[in-house]
Amino acid sequence: MGTTYHFYLRKDKERANGECPIYLRITKNRKSRYNSTGIYVLPKHWNDEKEVIRKTHRNAKSLNSILEREQNKAETIQDELGVFGKDSAKTIQERLKQQESGDFFELASTYEKELQERKKLSTVKTLGVVLNKLEAFEGDRALPLKHIDAEYLERFEGFLKRKYKNRSTTINKNFEPIRAIIRKALQKHLISIDPFINFKGAKRGKPKPKTKLTIEQIRAIEQTTLNTNSNLWNTRNYFMFSFYSAGIRFGDLCCLKWKDVKGDQLSYQMNKNDKVFTIDMNKYQKNILEHYSEDKKKDQFIFPILNNHKDYSDPIFLREQIGNKNVLINKWLRKIAEKVNERLEKEESKVPSIDGISFHVARHSFAQYAVEKGLSIYEVMQTLRHSQIKTTQRYLKGLDEQLADKAMKKVF
Secondary structure (H helix, E strand, C coil): CCCCEEEEECHHCCCCCCCEEEEEEEEEEEEEEEEEEEEEEEEEHHHHHEEEEEECCCCCHHEEEEEHHHEEEEEEHHHHHHHHCCCCHHHHHEEEEEEEEEEEHHHHHHHHHHHHCCCCHHHHHHHHHHHHHHHHHCCCCCHHHHHHHHHHHHHHHHHHHHCCCCHHHHHHHHHHHHHHHHHHHCCCCCCCCCHHHHHHCCCCCCCCCCCCHHHCHHHHHHHHCCCCCCHHHHHHHHHHHHHCCCCCCCCHHHHCCCCHECEEEEEECCCCCEEEEECCHHHHHHHHHHHHCCCCCCCCCCCCCCCCCCCCCCCCHHHHHHHHHHHHHHHHHHHHHHHHHHHHHHHHCCCCCCCCCCHHHHHHHHHHHHCCCCCHHHHHHHHHHHCCHHHHHCHHHHHHHHHHHHHHHHHH
16 A cells, blocks of 8 residues: 555644644555644644645745645655665654754764774774864754755865865865765665765865885985984884885884784784784894894883883774874974985985975885885785775876886887
């Protein structure tokens, strides 16, 4: 049996001023459910036969439009639920109520817990930043899902530009968790239209090429005199160890313990994807480790970045601590680059100066050097432990012209 929809005036719920609420009655298989439209009118303004508000009401046209939209919403929900065979009067009514009361922040809280369970800590951090910005925009930590449309997203984009001076790259990154939550709202049928369909989003500028150091620049860093056991000296060791370890990420480097060194092999579990990475250590890695091997207990961190006496069992706390240390290490790396550039200028070296350095540059630089030494893109993908080859291709994008020149020289 098909589903029928009828509007009727609930005279049994009359207000003190004589107005009565209009309800939508949803009926299927002889079972009915009632959903308030939120509209109240006097009985004299209601046409019970045509189920519309009479023209004698000053807002008849707009109110009848609302009634029409309410029925359209119910019919859309029925179609969506019907795909799964769950389009009963009860489920349609429940979904209508969810659409009225569904809150973005509540759904975001559920999404955050899912991310934490999946150990997507970087995404959790980004989500937290975005929710704080949305709260600042709203003035409250409450946002009905039904209020989010393309116009709302455009206004929020403008707010990010004005309030936080965010550029297009940051703005688009901020919208990523919002998109993810909206997808969940669509899956749960809390909304029927994706607001991102008509939202163009911040225009992306031409992406800046990733900083990659040549082997000559790497050697310049390695050969610059620094005070032994100083912050800069240790920072250089971390950076060089990353480069010689196929670009080990800073978070993984922080967590390396002596138990991860097994003979001539380094074997550790990566924080980003829980994969185990095992490589034979080269002489460069071993030489760096020698500086820290005086007291190598199995459960001690290899490098003096994290505190051996702190409890890092909480992954959120660990992530925060690694993030704080990363900021500090990048600051010291820039100071190292300044010293290297001063030396290169003084010696009138042909080696280019070093700009835009950060710890992650060690990973990009390794990828570049690996290709220059003849590794295939698949081999580079394996050494970097990328899950998809397109990620490796992004790393190597800046090398396209250089590799093309070398290829042409082989031909001619």
